[in-house]
Amino acid sequence: MAQVKPSIPKGTRDFSPVEMAKRNYIFNTIRDVYGLYGYQQIETPSMENLSTLMGKYGEEGDKLLFKILDSGNFLADVKPEELQDGGTAKLAARICEKGLRYDLTVPFARFVVMHQNELAFPFKRYQIQPVWRADRPQKGRYREFFQCDADVVGSDSLLNEVELIQIIDEVFRRFGIRVAIKMNNRKILAGIAEVIGAPELLVDITVAIDKLDKIGLDNVNVELREKGLNEEQIAKLQPIIKLEGENRQKLTTIKQTLSASAVGMKGVEELEYILSKVEKLGGTDCQLDIDLTLARGLNYYTGAIFEVKALDVEMGSITGGGRYDNLTGVFGMPGMSGVGISFGADRIYDVLNQLNLYPTDALQSTQLLFVTFGEAEQDFCLPLLAALRKSGVRTEIYPDARAKMKKQMTYANAKQIPYVVIVGSDEVASGEVSLKNMITGEQVKVKADELVSKFYK
C-alpha cells in the first residue's frame, strides 16, 4: 500500500462536527415543518439507471451526469470500431448502465410510477438527499450537494399552493431569516405572450422588464425594441413593465392588460385565489409579492411559480418551486399534476452564517466534561456520568487518566464544552466536585449527587 497524500475530489466537501450541527439544524427545521403539513419522507437510491436519467435534463444535463462504470469486463460487448469512433458520449452509454442522481424530481417521478399502487393520492412527499452534477466547481457551486424537496402530486387544488407558501413562511420564520416570496404564474406569462402576439420573445421580455430598477423605463423599452418588438407591442406592455403597488393593485392592472387572453385571465384567477386564502389565514410573516419577471422553469412549470429571496443578504434565490402538469408522463403515467418547492440548503447555510442566526442550543454537542487526575478519580466519576447520561445530559470523561489538566481543559475548549467538572483526590474524599463554567470562568463546589439536578431540564 503506497502512501498517498490524501485529498478529496474537487467540488466535494467534508463536513466537520460544527458544520454538521448547522446542517442538521437546517434539515431538521425543514423536516419538522414539512411533517406538520402532512408531507412524508421518502428516499430513492443514489444510483438510477441511465435510461431513467438521460434526456430529462436537456443535452447539457446529460453531459453533467456522473456515470458509473459497469462492473467486471465492461468492454466485453463493445466492438473495436466503437472504441475508435471517438464518440465518447455514445461509448459512455455502452460501458455505463447507471448514473448518480442529478436531482430529486426525476427519481420522484420514477418512484410515483413504480409504486403507484401502494401510494395514497394526493401523495405528499418530501425528500432530503444529495444530488451530483459534473459541473465546473466554483464558489457556492458543488458537485455533490443536498436538495430538500417537497411535492404533492395527484391534486390540482390550489390549496396546495397556499400550504406551500405557509411552509416557506414558517421555515424562514423559524430560521429568523427575513425573506420575500415572489410569485408568478406561467399562465399569466402565456397571456402576455398571447396579447402582444410574440410568444417566442417571452424570455427576452421578462429579462428586459427585470432590469427596470437598474436601467429605467426608457432603456427597458429600447431593449425591447432591439429584441424585435414593435411600437404597438411595447405600448401594450407598458402597464406590465411599470407594474407597481400592492398585490391587489397589480392584479387589477394585469387583468386590464390581459382581458383578451383566456389563459392569462385564468392565471390571474389562480393568483387571486391563492392571495385571498393566504389573507384569510392572517397573511404571512414574510413579504409576498407578485413579480411578473419571475420566469424560472418556463418549459416545465405550468401554473404557479415561486422564488424566495433573503432581504438582508446579497444572494440568489434560496428557495423555489412551482406547479407542473405532467411529472410522470415520460414514464408512462399521464395526467399527474403536481406542485412542489425546494429549499436551497447550501445557500440557507450561508445566509444563517452571515447573519449569525444559528441558535446556540443547536450547535452544542457535549454539555459537560469530567476532568480527572488518576484512575481512582475516574472510578469515582463513572457512576456520575452514567446518572447524567440517563437524564439525557451529554457528558464525557477525558479517557486518559494520566493526561495533564491543561491538556484536558484544552480539549474542553476545543470542543466548546460549556461546563467542566474537576475531580482530584480532595473531591473524591469530600464528595464535592468543582464545577467550572468555561465561558465565565466561574467555579463552584457542588455535591456530586446534585450534579444531575443541576443539568437536568
Place this chain on the structure above:
Amino acid sequence: MAQVKPSIPKGTRDFSPVEMAKRNYIFNTIRDVYGLYGYQQIETPSMENLSTLMGKYGEEGDKLLFKILDSGNFLADVKPEELQDGGTAKLAARICEKGLRYDLTVPFARFVVMHQNELAFPFKRYQIQPVWRADRPQKGRYREFFQCDADVVGSDSLLNEVELIQIIDEVFRRFGIRVAIKMNNRKILAGIAEVIGAPELLVDITVAIDKLDKIGLDNVNVELREKGLNEEQIAKLQPIIKLEGENRQKLTTIKQTLSASAVGMKGVEELEYILSKVEKLGGTDCQLDIDLTLARGLNYYTGAIFEVKALDVEMGSITGGGRYDNLTGVFGMPGMSGVGISFGADRIYDVLNQLNLYPTDALQSTQLLFVTFGEAEQDFCLPLLAALRKSGVRTEIYPDARAKMKKQMTYANAKQIPYVVIVGSDEVASGEVSLKNMITGEQVKVKADELVSKFYK
C-alpha cells in the same frame, strides 16, 4: 424522450414513507446515544479519489468498488494499445479518477489526516451514511446500504472500550432487543497461537472451536488434527476449547493456559480491566460474554473485538467493532490508535420488524385530517389547521373540496391517520365539528376552538 418502463438498479432500494419512519427511528436512536457519550457527527463525500480507496480492501475489495467514469473525453489520454490490452481493471483506473465510498472507515482515516490540525484529540466521531459495493445482490445484501459507525482515535485508554459497550447496551435497551455482546481480544488469540506454536493455524483453530456446540468435543479435536495440529498442541488447547462458566471463570482458565505468553496475558489484563469497569457501573442490561471464537477482522484489529447477536431472532451479527493500532498510517500519519463500533442498520431493521418492536409514535406521520364538503367548509377549517400546526400537531386538510367523503376517508386510512375532523355545512353553522377516532370508530362533537387543547401535549 422515449417512454421507459421505470426500474431501479439491482441491489438498490426505494424507501417508502413507512420504511423511512422506521429507518429514522433507528438512526435517531443511535444518533442520540452517540451524542450522550460526546461523539460528534461528520460526513464525507460520497465520492473519494480512487487513489484513496484502492488497495485498502484487498484485491476482492478493489473489484467491488463502484468507479465513476471521468467527465468529458475520458479516452483522451488512453493509447490504442491500452484498449486492446484486455486488462479491464487497469483500463478502468485510466478512465476513472473517482469511486464511491466502500465503507466509512477509510474515508474517516483520510478525514483525520486531512483535518488533523483542526481536530481535538481524542477525536470521537460518528458517521451515518450510505456505502456502495458492487457485490452480487442477495437477500439482505444490497449494493447501497447505510453504516452507522462511531470511532474514537488518538486515545489508547480502555475506558473507550467500556463506553462503547455502554453505548451498545443503551442502544439495544432503547430498541427493546435482547442481545448478547460477545467480546474477545486479538492479543489473547495471539497468545494462543504463541503457546501452541502455530500462528498460521489461528483461523482454523477458532473455526474448529466455534463448532463445539454443534459437533462436540471429539469431533472438534478430529478437525484440529486434520488441520495439522499435533497431540501436544491439541492437549494444550483443551481448556480453551471447553471454556465455560462466568466471564471471571473463563479469564482464570485463559490465564492458566496462556501464562507463558506475555501478549496473551496482556490481552487477559485488558479484558479484566473492561469487565471490572463495566461491573463498577452496575453491569449491562444485556449479556456480556467472553468468546474466544470471535475472530472478526483478524488482520485489522489489534486489541478488543466486539460482536453483538440478537437473542430472539436467527440473524448474523447486528453490530461489531474493535481496536486498531494504525488507522491513518497508510495516509502518512502513524501511531494513531483507535477503537470503534458499527451498528448494522439493515439487520436491526429486520430484527425490529420480526419482533414488532417499533413504537407507534415513531411511525405516525399525520395525526389529524380535516374532511370537508366544499370551499366554504374549507375556509372554515383553514384557521383551525393553522392553530393546530402552531401547537405542533401534524395536520392535513384534503385539498380537493369537491372530493367525495369516501375518497377522503380512504385517504385517511391509507395514510393511517388516527383522527379525522368532519366538517359539513351543519358544523360550520354550529361551530361544533365531528371528531372521529379512525381506530375505534368512535365519533364525538367538539367545539372547533377546543380542538387544539385536545391534541396539544
